Structure formats: structure tokens, C-alpha cells
Amino acid sequence: MDFVVPLEDVSVPEKKQAKFECTITKDVAKVMWYRGADIITPDQKYDIIDDGKKHILIINSCEFDDEDEYTVEVLGKTSTAKLTVEGIRLKFITPIKDQTVKEGNTARFELELSHENIPVTWFRNDVKIHPSRTVLMHVDGKKHVLEMKDVTLDDTCQIKAEAKGIPSMANLTVIEGDAYFTIKLQDFTALEKDELVLECELSKDVDVLWYHNDNEIKPSKGVTVRAEGKCRILSIKRASKQDKGQYVCDCGTDKTTAALNIEARHIKVVRPLYGVEVFDGETARFEVQISEDDVHGQWKLNGEVLSPSADVEIVEDGAKHTLILYNCKVPQTGEVAYAAANAKCSANLKVKEIPVSFITPLSDVHLYEKDEGRFELEISREPKNFRWLKGSQELSDDDKFELVVEGRRHALVVKSARYEDEGKYMFEAEDKRTAAKLVIQGIRLEFVKPIKDVTVKERETAQFRVELSHDNVPVVWYKNEQRLHPSKVVHMSEDGKLHTLAFKEVTIDDTAMIKVEAMGKTSEAMLTVLEGDSYFTTKLQNYTAVEKDEVSLVCELSKAVAEVKWFKDGKEITPSKDISIQSDGKKRILTIKKAAKSDMGEYSCDCGTDKTTAKLNIEV
Incomplete structure (x- = not known):
């Protein structure tokens, strides 16, 4: 070999x-x-x-x-x-490290990769982080930086950086600091007799003092001061010219200031808002232009006042006022309204689901009959609805199919595939589809029970059996590499997976190597024929002769060395002048030199373990 x-x-x-x-x-x-x-x-x-x-x-x-x-x-x-x-053997040269910072400060995470131009995805408690007003991401060659500004106690979390599936993790711990304003007062322009509300929010629940033009504000009939959790609210019921000025909210360790303008004039919208459509996670931008450049406005989304935050940015540039909404979500769909004094306008924000797409579509599956087939795909997001089809038939979990869902990965398992399972399989998610074919290449044939060596005596029957792993598979039998065909002494049969070869009346010469072949696979065994008792391989034949002819009766034994006796009509024959008895190898010959009517009768040759008989007829 x-x-x-x-x-x-x-x-x-x-x-x-x-x-x-x-x-x-x-x-x-x-x-x-x-x-x-x-x-x-x-x-x-x-x-x-x-x-x-x-x-x-x-x-x-x-x-x-x-x-x-x-x-x-x-x-x-x-x-x-x-x-x-x-492939790229990417690794973290410098992984990110645990950070502990005080409320209101900036947390900075840095890492260095072994290769340039490798995208890094940042996660907070396994949720993907997007850039915003307070979240910044920088890349400088192999170095990647995440900055989180104005952190709060709620920002305590696990930060993970992932590059080509390789993660680096660290903990962000935000410790309590001095009280500070997480949401500050905003400049505002109002009309006389309007109700004014100035709001701010603290990092913790502490007492504050309110001031108007450096004079402490005391609650009165027209002015109320209240606290709602961490929010501090100053309300003026009917604004007048004397309420104009600078307002301060002071918590002792921080303060926030806003200018309040009281106008009697008419403010107009020069360029209104226009509706915006974005996909989930994208940024929406709204712009409005008013007639005056020294007027402060207020933005609302679905009736709620907006303040600057990680996902909300408000910009006032003269008469142009801009609202930027980062990382928009589908539930935010609704009305965006702007108001500055008596100038008001609104437009619609529509946040749409990101269209379904296939990151890894289906691909054709080739397998052997009875094997398990598996179609796999990865989708960009979890769809609202999906289904598997074979042709036009919708599939469900049963004895034949198994539907597997692992997050955004979906799989269809075809159990013990058969030829009738071949066809086109389709995965349909919302309005998107991907399809592939199942192809059965054939059967994976095995010899469950191969043929075994057989030893028999002469004249017995030798039988070989083989059991296959599949029904209806044709087999070919060989004897010493020569193909066998059915005959009087060679019998072949099939019963499902079981195939049988039988040799009848075997002789010493039948000793050979037997081989069975099925679909290119073979199994071999040895047939050994042992010497048995003597028997006649060629028997006497009935014979009709003419009077005075020489008559020879010939038969042949299985062995050359074997004694025989000749009989006529049951009486033993002995050699004489007219009758001779000869042995020639395995042949035994009785010769009558001149046949006569008296020689008619039944002749037998007996070797002790076998006998052959024939009739001799003499004609004139």
C-alpha cells in the first residue's frame, strides 16, 4: 500500500x-x-x-x-x-482600562490596535453607543478614543470596544460629586401677560435660591417657587416689563443663569419648519427663521418641552433657530413645534424602521440522502414578521422541519433529507426575501453487514449474504474478479437491503475470492471448498449400439484414486475375453468388444459413496 x-x-x-x-x-x-x-x-x-x-x-x-x-x-x-x-491577526496593543470619575466630569477611554483602518464599535452594557452632543468618538491611526461628557451616576456601566469580533472591556464608575445643574436655565423671550416657567434640574436633591437681577426672589401671589424631585421651577403667572432681566438659580456649589426678555412686539416666522423623515438611529435637523434676531424660543416634541441633552442640541444663531435630534427612535414620531413670543410653527418628524436586509443570505445546500440539511442566514434586525417557504408552501416545526431563531440568525433544518425534499426554499421577512436550493447528491451507501468467508465441502451449497444501508441498490457479484451471472448452479436473490449469492454442488475448483460491489463500494470474502467423499462428476449415459459393435460405457469421478465396481442387472461384472475394465485418471471405462443381444440391460458403476446407472440397448 x-x-x-x-x-x-x-x-x-x-x-x-x-x-x-x-x-x-x-x-x-x-x-x-x-x-x-x-x-x-x-x-x-x-x-x-x-x-x-x-x-x-x-x-x-x-x-x-x-x-x-x-x-x-x-x-x-x-x-x-x-x-x-x-487574515488579519488583529489584537489590542493597549486595551481600555477601568475609569472612575466624578459626576459632571468627562470619562475618557483609549485603546490602541495592532492595525490601522479597523473600525471599532463601542458598547455601553452591550448596547451600541452612537455619537451625540455628550458622546464623542475619535480615531487617529491605530488609536481609538471614546469621550463621555457631563457624566451622571446613571452612567455607571460596563464599556466594551469591539474590533472584528474581538472585545476589550472596562468598567466606568461615576462617583457622587458636588451638586451641579444637569439641565440649565434657558434664555427666553415672552410676551407681556404670558405665564412664564423657568426650569432647571440638579444632579441631586439639594436646596436652591432664586435671584432676579441679584435680588433674592421670595414666593408671592404672582411668583411661585417649587421643587419636583431634582427639578427646580420658578413660575411667573403674568409677565410684565419689570420681570425682564437676569435670573439665577444657585445651589451653593453651582449656579445657572438665563436672560428673560418681555416683548410687546409682534414676532413673525420668516421661514417655517419642514417635515423630516429619518431611519431609526439617524439624526433629524429642524430649522426655523423668525423676524427678529434677539428673541429666544422654545422647542417641543409631541407637546413636551425640549432641553439640551445627550440626544438633543438647540442652537440659536441670530434669527435662525435650529433643533438637532440625535439617535432618533420610532416612538418619537410626531409633531415638532417651535414658539418664540407669538411666532409659532410646527412640522412632523417621522422616524422609520431601518429596512430589513440580509447580512448573510441563504446559499444552496448539497447533501446526501438521509443526511440533515441546514439553511442559515443573518438579518440586519429582528423583523416584525417572517416565514419559511418551500415553493409556495409555508413551513412550520414538525417531524420534517425545525425552525431555529437565535437573535438575528435564523436557520431551517431539514431532517433525514429525501429526494422529494429537493427544491427551492425561501425565507421571507417583511418585504424582503432570500432563497436557495436543496440538492440531494445521492445516497451515502454503507455495508451494514459485509460478506464473510465461507468454508464448505464438495457438493454442498455455499451461500454469501450482504446487508446494505439502503433499499433498491443493485449489486454485482464477482468470482476471482470475473463477473457472475445466474445459472443452474449460481443463484442470486434480493430482499430489500439483503442480497444473497448461492453456489450449488460446489467442487474443489470453486475455491475462489468472492466480491460484491454496490455503487463503487466493495466487500470481499473467501470461498474455500474442502475435499469430500468421492462422487461421480460425469455420469453414465443410456446408449443404443448395433450388434457386434464395440461399446464403451464411460463415467468420471471427483477423485482419481477411488475403487469402483461394475454391475449388470445387479450382478458384479468381472473382466473377461470380451469385457475390459479400465481406469484413466478420474475416468472409469467398461468396454464390450463385440456387443450381442445378451449384453442388453442396466449397467451400474459404484464407488461406495455414489453410484451411476445407464441402460444399454442392442439392435440388429
Whole structure:
């Protein structure tokens, strides 16, 4: 035995399939595979295929850790080759580190990768982080930075940076600091007799003092001061010119200031708001221009006043007023309203679901009959509705199909595939579809019970049986590599998976190698015929002769060394002047030199364990 085609080195991209293949000179049912010195057995990582003289090792979804030398061993001989996995061997040169900061300060996380131009995704408690007014992301070659400004106690979390599936994690701990204003007062312009509300919010619940033009404000009939949790609210019921000025809210460790303008004039909208449509997670921008450049306005979304925050930015540039909404979500869909004195306008914000798309669409599946087939895909987001179809028929979990959902990954498992399962399979999510074919390559035939050596005596029946793994598979029988055909002494039968070959009345010459072949696979066994008792292989034949002719009665034994006796009509014949008895190898011959009417009768040749008889007729 030797290798016709030995193993060759294999190089594949990361996550792809590697295949080592060899061909040997002799059919061997099974070989041993090794990774280094470790024996390989079939599992999710490895598939082993033995196909006569060809033997294959398949390594699925290759990782860098799979690089090694792989060896096949057959009957004491080996062949070795090396697996190389291609791709970027990315690693964190400097991972992110735990940060502890006080409320109101900036938390900064830095990392350095081994390669440039590698995108990094940041997560907060496994939720993807998007840039906003308080969240900044920087990239400088291999270095990546995440900055979180004005942090609060609620920002305590786990931060994760992920690059090409490799994570680096650190904890952000925000400790309590001095009280400060998380939402500050905003400049505002109102009309006389309007009700005014000045609001701010603290990082913690502490007492505050309100001031108007440096004079402490005391609650009165027209002015109320109240606290709602961390919110501090100053309300003026009917604004007048004397309420104009600077307002301050002071908590002792921080203060916030706003200018209040009271106008009697008429403010007009020069350029109104226009509706905006964005996808979930995108940024929406609204702009309005009013007739005056020294008037402060107020923005509302679905009736609620907006203040600057991580996802809300408000810009006043003279007469132009801008609202920027970061990381928009579908529930925010509704009316955006702007008001500055008596100038008011509104427009609609529509936040749409990101369209479904297939990150990994379906691909064709090729497999053997009775194997398990698996269609897999990855979708961009969890769809509102989805279904699997074969042709136009919707599929559900049953004995034949299993529907698997793992987050954004979906799979359809086809159990014990048959030819009738072939066809086009489709995954439909909302208004998007992906399809692939299931192709049955054939059956993976195995000899459940191969043929076995048989030893019989001469004249007995030798029988060989083989059981296959599948029904309706034709087999071919061989004797010493010569194909056998049914005959008087050779019988072949089939019963489902069971196939039988029978030799009747075997002789010593029938000793041979018997082989059965099915779909290129073979099984061999030895037929051994042992010597038995003597018997007649060629029997006497009835004969009609003419008077005075020489008559020879001939028969043949299974052995050359065997004594016989001749009889006529039951009486033993002895040689005489007219009758001779001869032996020629296995042949036994009785000769009557001149046949006469008296020689008519029944002649027998008896070897003790067998007898042959024939009639002799003499004509004139």
C-alpha cells in the first residue's frame, strides 16, 4: 500500500472551510487522522469522508488556532501537510482600562490596535453607543478614543470596544460629586401677560435660591417657587416689563443663569419648519427663521418641552433657530413645534424602521440522502414578521422541519433529507426575501453487514449474504474478479437491503475470492471448498449400439484414486475375453468388444459413496 496522491499544504481565509485529501493504492474502509499528535474524530469542527481509495478531512470555519500539521495514517504509512489560515491577526496593543470619575466630569477611554483602518464599535452594557452632543468618538491611526461628557451616576456601566469580533472591556464608575445643574436655565423671550416657567434640574436633591437681577426672589401671589424631585421651577403667572432681566438659580456649589426678555412686539416666522423623515438611529435637523434676531424660543416634541441633552442640541444663531435630534427612535414620531413670543410653527418628524436586509443570505445546500440539511442566514434586525417557504408552501416545526431563531440568525433544518425534499426554499421577512436550493447528491451507501468467508465441502451449497444501508441498490457479484451471472448452479436473490449469492454442488475448483460491489463500494470474502467423499462428476449415459459393435460405457469421478465396481442387472461384472475394465485418471471405462443381444440391460458403476446407472440397448 502506498499514497498515489499524498496530502498537500492548504491555505484558506479565516472562517472558510479547509479540505485535506489523499488517494491510496488500496481500498481501505477507514484511516486515522491526526492534528499534531492528537487523534481527530468527527464532530462539528471536523468531517471525515472515506470513499474507497480516496480519504478526505474537512475542517469547518477555520480559525487561526486551527493552524497545525495534519497527518493521515493508513496501514502504518503516513502523509502530513500544513494548514495556514489567512487574515488579519488583529489584537489590542493597549486595551481600555477601568475609569472612575466624578459626576459632571468627562470619562475618557483609549485603546490602541495592532492595525490601522479597523473600525471599532463601542458598547455601553452591550448596547451600541452612537455619537451625540455628550458622546464623542475619535480615531487617529491605530488609536481609538471614546469621550463621555457631563457624566451622571446613571452612567455607571460596563464599556466594551469591539474590533472584528474581538472585545476589550472596562468598567466606568461615576462617583457622587458636588451638586451641579444637569439641565440649565434657558434664555427666553415672552410676551407681556404670558405665564412664564423657568426650569432647571440638579444632579441631586439639594436646596436652591432664586435671584432676579441679584435680588433674592421670595414666593408671592404672582411668583411661585417649587421643587419636583431634582427639578427646580420658578413660575411667573403674568409677565410684565419689570420681570425682564437676569435670573439665577444657585445651589451653593453651582449656579445657572438665563436672560428673560418681555416683548410687546409682534414676532413673525420668516421661514417655517419642514417635515423630516429619518431611519431609526439617524439624526433629524429642524430649522426655523423668525423676524427678529434677539428673541429666544422654545422647542417641543409631541407637546413636551425640549432641553439640551445627550440626544438633543438647540442652537440659536441670530434669527435662525435650529433643533438637532440625535439617535432618533420610532416612538418619537410626531409633531415638532417651535414658539418664540407669538411666532409659532410646527412640522412632523417621522422616524422609520431601518429596512430589513440580509447580512448573510441563504446559499444552496448539497447533501446526501438521509443526511440533515441546514439553511442559515443573518438579518440586519429582528423583523416584525417572517416565514419559511418551500415553493409556495409555508413551513412550520414538525417531524420534517425545525425552525431555529437565535437573535438575528435564523436557520431551517431539514431532517433525514429525501429526494422529494429537493427544491427551492425561501425565507421571507417583511418585504424582503432570500432563497436557495436543496440538492440531494445521492445516497451515502454503507455495508451494514459485509460478506464473510465461507468454508464448505464438495457438493454442498455455499451461500454469501450482504446487508446494505439502503433499499433498491443493485449489486454485482464477482468470482476471482470475473463477473457472475445466474445459472443452474449460481443463484442470486434480493430482499430489500439483503442480497444473497448461492453456489450449488460446489467442487474443489470453486475455491475462489468472492466480491460484491454496490455503487463503487466493495466487500470481499473467501470461498474455500474442502475435499469430500468421492462422487461421480460425469455420469453414465443410456446408449443404443448395433450388434457386434464395440461399446464403451464411460463415467468420471471427483477423485482419481477411488475403487469402483461394475454391475449388470445387479450382478458384479468381472473382466473377461470380451469385457475390459479400465481406469484413466478420474475416468472409469467398461468396454464390450463385440456387443450381442445378451449384453442388453442396466449397467451400474459404484464407488461406495455414489453410484451411476445407464441402460444399454442392442439392435440388429
